[in-house]
Amino acid sequence: MHPAASVIVFTTLSGAGFGMLAWLGIDSTPSTGWGAFGYYFVAFALAVGGLLSSTFHLGHPERAMKAFTQWRTSWLSREGVCAVLALTVMGLYAAGLIFLGEALSILGWIGAILSLGTVYTTSMIYAQLATIPRWNTPLTSLLYLTFAIAGGALLTGKVTIALVLLVAASFVQVIWWKKGDTAFADRGTNLGTATGLGDRGEVRSLAHPHTSPNYLMREFIYTVGRKHVQKLRVISLTLMAAVPVVLLALFGANHFIALIAVLSHIAGVATSRWLFFAEAEHTVGIYYGMR
Amino acid sequence: MTDLPTSTEKKLGLVIDLDTCVGCHACVISCKGWNTENYGAPLSDQRPYGEEPMGTFLNRVHSYEVKPEGGAAQTVHFPKSCLHCENAPCVTVCPTGASYKRKEDGIVLVNESSCIGCGLCAWACPYGARELDQAEGVMKKCTLCVDRIYNENLPEVDRVPACVRTCPAGARHFGDFADPESNVSKLTAERGGMDLMPELNTAPVNKYLPPRLKDSWDDESVLAPFLEPVAEETQGFMGWLDKQLSRLPGDVKQTEGAE
Ligand code: SF4
Ligand code: SF4
Numbered sequence: 001m002h003p004a005a006s007v008i009v010f011t012t013l014s015g016a017g018f019g020m021l022a023w024l025g026i027d028s029t030p031s032t033g034w035g036a037f038g039y040y041f042v043a044f045a046l047a048v049g050g051l052l053s054s055t056f057h058l059g060h061p062e063r064a065m066k067a068f069t070q071w072r073t074s075w076l077s078r079e080g081v082c083a084v085l086a087l088t089v090m091g092l093y094a095a096g097l098i099f100l101g102e103a104l105s106i107l108g109w110i111g112a113i114l115s116l117g118t119v120y121t122t123s124m125i126y127a128q129l130a131t132i133p134r135w136n137t138p139l140t141s142l143l144y145l146t147f148a149i150a151g152g153a154l155l156t157g158k159v160t161i162a163l164v165l166l167v168a169a170s171f172v173q174v175i176w177w178k179k180g181d182t183a184f185a186d187r188g189t190n191l192g193t194a195t196g197l198g199d200r201g202e203v204r205s206l207a208h209p210h211t212s213p214n215y216l217m218r219e220f221i222y223t224v225g226r227k228h229v230q231k232l233r234v235i236s237l238t239l240m241a242a243v244p245v246v247l248l249a250l251f252g253a254n255h256f257i258a259l260i261a262v263l264s265h266i267a268g269v270a271t272s273r274w275l276f277f278a279e280a281e282h283t284v285g286i287y288y289g290m291r
Numbered sequence: 292m293t294d295l296p297t298s299t300e301k302k303l304g305l306v307i308d309l310d311t312c313v314g315c316h317a318c319v320i321s322c323k324g325w326n327t328e329n330y331g332a333p334l335s336d337q338r339p340y341g342e343e344p345m346g347t348f349l350n351r352v353h354s355y356e357v358k359p360e361g362g363a364a365q366t367v368h369f370p371k372s373c374l375h376c377e378n379a380p381c382v383t384v385c386p387t388g389a390s391y392k393r394k395e396d397g398i399v400l401v402n403e404s405s406c407i408g409c410g411l412c413a414w415a416c417p418y419g420a421r422e423l424d425q426a427e428g429v430m431k432k433c434t435l436c437v438d439r440i441y442n443e444n445l446p447e448v449d450r451v452p453a454c455v456r457t458c459p460a461g462a463r464h465f466g467d468f469a470d471p472e473s474n475v476s477k478l479t480a481e482r483g484g485m486d487l488m489p490e491l492n493t494a495p496v497n498k499y500l501p502p503r504l505k506d507s508w509d510d511e512s513v514l515a516p517f518l519e520p521v522a523e524e525t526q527g528f529m530g531w532l533d534k535q536l537s538r539l540p541g542d543v544k545q546t547e548g549a550e
């Protein structure tokens with residue numbers, strides 16, 4: 001799959017933002033006033049910034065309101081609805097903390113659930129697609145949720161929890177990669193089943209229908225950088241988990257160290273998301289004799 | 292609504308005969324010709340005369356080779372357009388309701404004025420039957436020529452999809468699969484019509500007829516005994532010519548034993 005910058009930015013930032021909102025919502029000793037403002041400003045900037053970036057790849061962003069209508073069947077629609085609800089509820093909760101200095105904890109809990117629900121719906125947009133076997137697993141939701149919760153813990157300064165969650169996220173990531181590498185072959189879809197000719201012999205593509213790449217090939221068959229995959233995986237894990245864990249374990253949570261840890265983590269998640277798309281093989285590739 | 296209808300009254304679709312398709316791409320051109328100037332936004336091209344031209348097409352023809360174990364390879368031309376799946380994954384993922392499957396005839400369509408061009412339906416289609424138009428930013432797909440098949444302004448013979456009407460080999464057939472007596476149902480039953488990627492449970496309406504098996508190397512024709520060579524030695528004028536030509540240098544030597 002073509003790794004579109006807008007979607008990588010969206011899933012990376014929104015994941016961290018909603019993860020943060022979830023932690024803020026369930027905090028039993030929330031900060032109030034300006035302290036609260038700082039946290040919520042960052043969380044909303046990440047969540048909303050990510051959502052806005054996702055509209056950049058739309059052909060008709062001006063019709064985006066229509067995307068809220070099909071929540072009965074569409075995970076993309078559910079994500080939109082869930083995101084708006086989460087932001088509204090958490091907005092009200094934050095307003096209470098910042099302006100009234102009061103925590104309406106039930107609101108916080110609902111907001112936290114909706115925030116994680118948003119991350120889950122995002123993950124399901126990908127996990128539902130049988131056409132991309134690497135994504136088509138409940139592990140994809142686990143991956144998105146652990147990343148969001150780990151990132152959120154890091155961003156809200158919950159150092160001990162963050163350390164544990166970052167290690168957990170690395171484990172989920174490694175398992176997801178391992179399963180993903182054989183997912184396409186395991187599914188059993190090949191040029192034989194794609195053409196129905198498989199039972200008569202070996203099928204191979206002789207000629208494409210067109211001489212240069214079309215929308216399908218540009219969108220679904222992305223092979224650039226495949227040879228660097230293993231290196232990028234190591235880089236991603238290092239930045240996402242190893243660097244923040246080492247920094248926090250050695251130096252504790254002073255502001256400067258925390259900032260470096262957060263930036264490193266986000267760069268690592270972005271690398272992971274780049275791989276998420278770049279490595280994903282779509283069944284359309286089969287018709288072109290590639291993956 | 293992007294809910295799929297539980298059943299449709301008709302199941303309109305195509306039968307594509309892989310035995311007779313000659314790979315001429317006439318259906319590709321007639322499809323583009325009809326659909327660029329009728330229903331919905333035109334089908335744009337990018338850099339049509341430049342480097343790496345690309346454009347939106349609703350129908351494409353691949354070419355494959357099938358090589359049976361120990362047998363002769365066979366070329367199969369393979370037209371591919373939307374299969375109007377009964378269990379269409381492209382419809383249910385659509386967030387806006389732009390994609391829908393019609394209850395009356397099962398045709399899968401895009402309402403372009405609702406489409407936000409998110410591309411998710413193309414991600415969900417296993418077959419590559421949907422293309423996002425690069426100029427209009429909306430999703431394009433085969434409409435089963437919905438603006439021809441019911442069009443009373445056209446002579447009756449033309450009330451079939453453009454690709455079907457145009458195919459010089461008669462490799463594309465249009466009809467109602469819900470009717471067991473229809474041409475397409477009968478063809479499918481007689482020739483063993485196949486689903487593409489059945490393991491993905493999309494339940495395609497369109498069916499593909501497998502190519503008939505071709506001769507193998509070993510089979511000897513029943514006519515072979517009657518086809519004994521009639522003249523072993525050339526005689527008369529041809530014999531003389533043969534001799535004269537053999538005298539000239541540069542002949543391929545047919546001497547036995549020589550390398
Ligand atoms: S072939 Fe693709 S676009 Fe057509 S109905 Fe099936 S899934 Fe949808
Ligand atoms: S591209 Fe258009 S038709 Fe396809 S899922 Fe998005 S809004 Fe629906």
Ligand code: SF4
Pocket residue numbers: 321322323325326349350372373432433434435436452453454455
């Ligand atoms: S039915 Fe019409 S739109 Fe579909 S492939 Fe044929 S000509 Fe194109």
